Amino acid sequence: MPARQPTEPPRLTLDNVTCERDDRVLFCNLQYNCQAGTLLQVVGFNGAGKTTLLHALTGLIAPAEGQILWQQTPIANSARAFRQALLYLGHQAPVKAHLTVAENALWLARLQGASVERLDWALEQVDMLAYRDITCHSLSAGQRRRVALAQLYMSQAPLWVLDEPFTAIDKEGVAKLEALLERHCAHGGIAVLTSHQALRVAGMQTLNLADFQPQAGASYAYG
Numbered sequence: 530m531p532a533r534q535p536t537e538p539p540r541l542t543l544d545n546v547t548c549e550r551d552d553r554v555l556f557c558n559l560q561y562n563c564q565a566g567t568l569l570q571v572v573g574f575n576g577a578g579k580t581t582l583l584h585a586l587t588g589l590i591a592p593a594e595g596q597i598l599w600q601q602t603p604i605a606n607s608a609r610a611f612r613q614a615l616l617y618l619g620h621q622a623p624v625k626a627h628l629t630v631a632e633n634a635l636w637l638a639r640l641q642g643a644s645v646e647r648l649d650w651a652l653e654q655v656d657m658l659a660y661r662d663i664t665c666h667s668l669s670a671g672q673r674r675r676v677a678l679a680q681l682y683m684s685q686a687p688l689w690v691l692d693e694p695f696t697a698i699d700k701e702g703v704a705k706l707e708a709l710l711e712r713h714c715a716h717g718g719i720a721v722l723t724s725h726q727a728l729r730v731a732g733m734q735t736l737n738l739a740d741f742q743p744q745a746g747a748s749y750a751y752g
C-alpha cells in the first residue's frame with residue numbers, strides 16, 4: 530500500500546546527534562537528512578549503537594546532544610503528528626504467544642492506525658494466511674517475524690523505522706521485503722533500518738556508525 534501522502538513531503542533530520550548509554554558516548558555529531566524516497570541502512574559493529582540510534586529516532590530516548598526533527602520540527606514538540614507518521618518495528622517481533630496469527634496482525638495494525646481491511650491480503654503477502662487461526666506460541670522465529678512484518682503491508686505511515694527486520698527471514702522472504710521497501714520509498718516514503726545483511730535495494734543509502742565514534746578519551750565528555 531502506498532505511503533499516506535502528508536501535505537508536505539516527509540523529511541527526517543538528524544541534527545548533530547550524539548547518543549550515550551551509562552555516560553558512555555556511542556556516536557557523536559551525527560548529521561543526516563532523509564528526504565522523501567530515502568532508504569537508509571544503519572550499519573556498524575555489535576554495540577556501535579544502531580538500536581540506540583533507532584530509539585532516538587523514534588523518540589523512545591532523547592539524544593545527549595543535538596536533535597531529531599520531523600518536518601523540520603523537533604519530534605519532542607510534534608509528538609502527536611510524529612507518532613501518526615511513524616511505523617516502528619523493534620528488535621523483538623512484538624507478537625503475543627497466546628493470540629492467533631490474525632489477532633496479532635490485527636492489533637499491531639490497529640496500534641499503528643493502519644488499514645485493517647487488507648488483513649488477509651497482508652497475511653498472504655508474508656505467506657502466513659494458511660496459519661491465520663493458529664496461536665503464535667507454536668510458530669517458528671521466522672514465522673513470528675513474518676506476522677509482525679504483515680503490518681508493513683497495511684501501513685500508510687510515511688516513516689518506517691525497522692530494527693533488524695530481516696532477522697530469521699528466509700531468502701525468499703528477504704527478497705519480498707527488499708521489494709516492499711523499494712516500493713515504499715518509490716511512493717515517497719522514508720525507511721530507516723538496521724541489518725547486518727548486505728541488501729539489494731536500488732538507491733539504498735548507508736550510514737556507518739563507525740564513522741561517528743568519539744575521539745579516544747572523549748567518552749565521558751558529558752559527565
Ligand SMILES: Nc1ncnc2c1ncn2[C@@H]1O[C@H](COP(=O)(O)OP(=O)(O)OP(=O)(O)O)[C@@H](O)[C@H]1O
Binds near residue numbers: 574576579
Ligand atoms: N538500556 C540500556 N542501558 C544501558 N546500556 C545500554 C542499554 N541499551 C544498550 N546499551 C549499551 O549501549 C551499547 C549500544 O547498544 P545497541 O543495542 O544500540 O548496539 P547495536 O549497534 O544495536 O548492537 P548489535 O549489532 O549487537 O545489535 C551497548 O554497549 C549496550 O550494552
